[in-house]
Amino acid sequence: MNAKKWFFTSLLVSGVILLLFAAAMYITDPLMVFRRDNSLFSFWTYNQLYSNPGLARQYSYSTVITGSSMSLNFDNDEVDELFDTSSLTLAYNSATFRNDKRILDICFEEQPLDRVIISLDIFSGISPWQQCNASLPEFLYTEGLSRDVPYLLNLDVFYHHIPANLIETLHGTQQPLRQRHPAAYVYSADTVLRDFSLRTALPQVDTSSYLVNTEENLKYNVLPLIEKHPDTEFIFYIPPYSVLTWYEKSLDGRLNPMLDSVKTVVSALLAYDNVKIYSFLWDTDVITAMDNYRDTYHYSPEIASDMLHQIVSGKSPLTADNYEAQFESFRSYLQNFDFVEYVNSYLSRE
Numbered sequence: 612m613n614a615k616k617w618f619f620t621s622l623l624v625s626g627v628i629l630l631l632f633a634a635a636m637y638i639t640d641p642l643m644v645f646r647r648d649n650s651l652f653s654f655w656t657y658n659q660l661y662s663n664p665g666l667a668r669q670y671s672y673s674t675v676i677t678g679s680s681m682s683l684n685f686d687n688d689e690v691d692e693l694f695d696t697s698s699l700t701l702a703y704n705s706a707t708f709r710n711d712k713r714i715l716d717i718c719f720e721e722q723p724l725d726r727v728i729i730s731l732d733i734f735s736g737i738s739p740w741q742q743c744n745a746s747l748p749e750f751l752y753t754e755g756l757s758r759d760v761p762y763l764l765n766l767d768v769f770y771h772h773i774p775a776n777l778i779e780t781l782h783g784t785q786q787p788l789r790q791r792h793p794a795a796y797v798y799s800a801d802t803v804l805r806d807f808s809l810r811t812a813l814p815q816v817d818t819s820s821y822l823v824n825t826e827e828n829l830k831y832n833v834l835p836l837i838e839k840h841p842d843t844e845f846i847f848y849i850p851p852y853s854v855l856t857w858y859e860k861s862l863d864g865r866l867n868p869m870l871d872s873v874k875t876v877v878s879a880l881l882a883y884d885n886v887k888i889y890s891f892l893w894d895t896d897v898i899t900a901m902d903n904y905r906d907t908y909h910y911s912p913e914i915a916s917d918m919l920h921q922i923v924s925g926k927s928p929l930t931a932d933n934y935e936a937q938f939e940s941f942r943s944y945l946q947n948f949d950f951v952e953y954v955n956s957y958l959s960r961e
Contacts, residue, residue: 633763641772642751643669644762654779654786656772663701664751667717672699675718678730679706681850681908684915685728693923696725705744708735708832713743713752715836726844728922731888733852733860733869736825736876737818740832798911800901800957807855807907809954810862818868825872829879837883844885846922849873851891851914854898855907858950866945874938881931888929889922893941901957 640646641656643665655662667675674696676682682702690698701718703710711729718724750761762768779786796802837845860866873892880886897903903910921927929937 629764632769635773636763636765636769639773639776641776642762642768644751644758652776652780654776654782654784656775657786658771659703660745661748661751661768661772663703663714664717666699667701667714668721670699671722672697672718673722673725674698674728675715675724675726676700676728677702677706677711677714678728679732679735679850680704681730681732681910682728684910684912685919686912686916689916689919690728693919694726698728702730703744705734706730706732707738707742707744708828709738709741710743711735712832712836713747717752719836719840724840724843726846728846728848731847731849731873731876733856733873736828736833736872737821737869738828739820739824740827740830796905796909798903798905803853803855803901803904803906804954804957807954809951813859813862815864818865821868821872822875825875829876833876834879837880837886841885844887845880845883847876847880847886847888848918848922849877849888849890849892851894851897851910851918853901853904853907853910854895854945854948854950854953855901857945857948859907861945861950867942870938870942874934877929877934877938881929881934887922888934889918889927890929890934890937891918891921893937893944895944899953 637645639651640649642661647669674690674694676685676687676690676698677700679702682700685700687698687700690696701714703714715727750758857866860869877888877890880888891897897910897914903914905911
């Protein structure tokens with residue numbers, strides 16, 4: 612075989628292989644780029660960064676739950692019943708406001724929304740406004756050929772999704788992408804304390820950019836969404852991190868800067884009629900009961916359910932008249948809290 616014939620034969624074979632690979636990706640469509648979950652799979656591998664855009668584009672919903680992993684303990688069935696709605700959870704671990712905006716932009720492009728339920732975390736606004744929690748697969752957050760070609764020829768997506776989907780489906784495992792229920796973890800003081808230790812100090816974190824970043828996140832990520840969609844109700848909730856979260860922040864110098872960041876966001880949001888804010892941050896009955904947690908941050912589905920019921924009932928939202936006093940009262944509470952005695956009281960139970 613001469614060189615020219617070998618070249619064109621190789622080119623043809625390569626083209627056929629690529630077409631077959633693209634056809635397999637199109638038929639299985641593991642990230643729901645082209646259609647909703649098909650009958651090929653009963654199990655769908657879920658990866659927040661990769662799966663959320665497809666979910667946002669393929670499903671019908673009137674309520675979106677987003678924000679950080681704090682939003683993952685909300686049960687969609689319960690949300691649907693309480694709010695008389697159809698909900699979809701599109702959250703990201705350690706989400707920044709940029710994550711929220713990127714996925715909500717897709718949601719609003721697809722359909723109007725009655726409401727958005729979104730976590731206002733102590734870390735939501737402290738990063739630069741362009742920064743997500745991790746590098747996004749940008750091709751999935753666009754449309755047209757700039758999305759379709761990289762997707763259909765993506766070996767990484769194929770490797771991490773299709774084999775697992777097929778194997779688990781053959782085993783009879785049921786895991787739909789839309790109705791994902793809270794994961795099963797052990798919530799107890801023993802679980803929390805297993806990876807926790809009392810310390811006298813931690814390296815100090817540079818917080819000098821926190822307020823500037825917070826203001827820029829408001830300007831570029833948060834307020835434009837609220838202003839562009841005045842008919843959508845935005846419900847922000849501030850999660851009840853365990854008191855041990857604040858112990859760590861008090862040691863590394865982030866306690867006050869993080870509280871100031873959240874307070875700045877609340878102050879800006881209260882100017883909008885289509886925004887409601889509920890804070891569970893200072894629910895001391897919850898945050899001091901370590902059996903409610905699986906680590907120093909994440910509370911149980913039962914706590915999340917109680918939060919939903921309080922939101923639906925409209926119990927004690929933050930207002931322009933009460934938010935400053937509540938923030939300062941909580942700041943004082945933390946500054947005077949005896950963390951060592953608190954931890955020792957749990958250790959003495961053993």
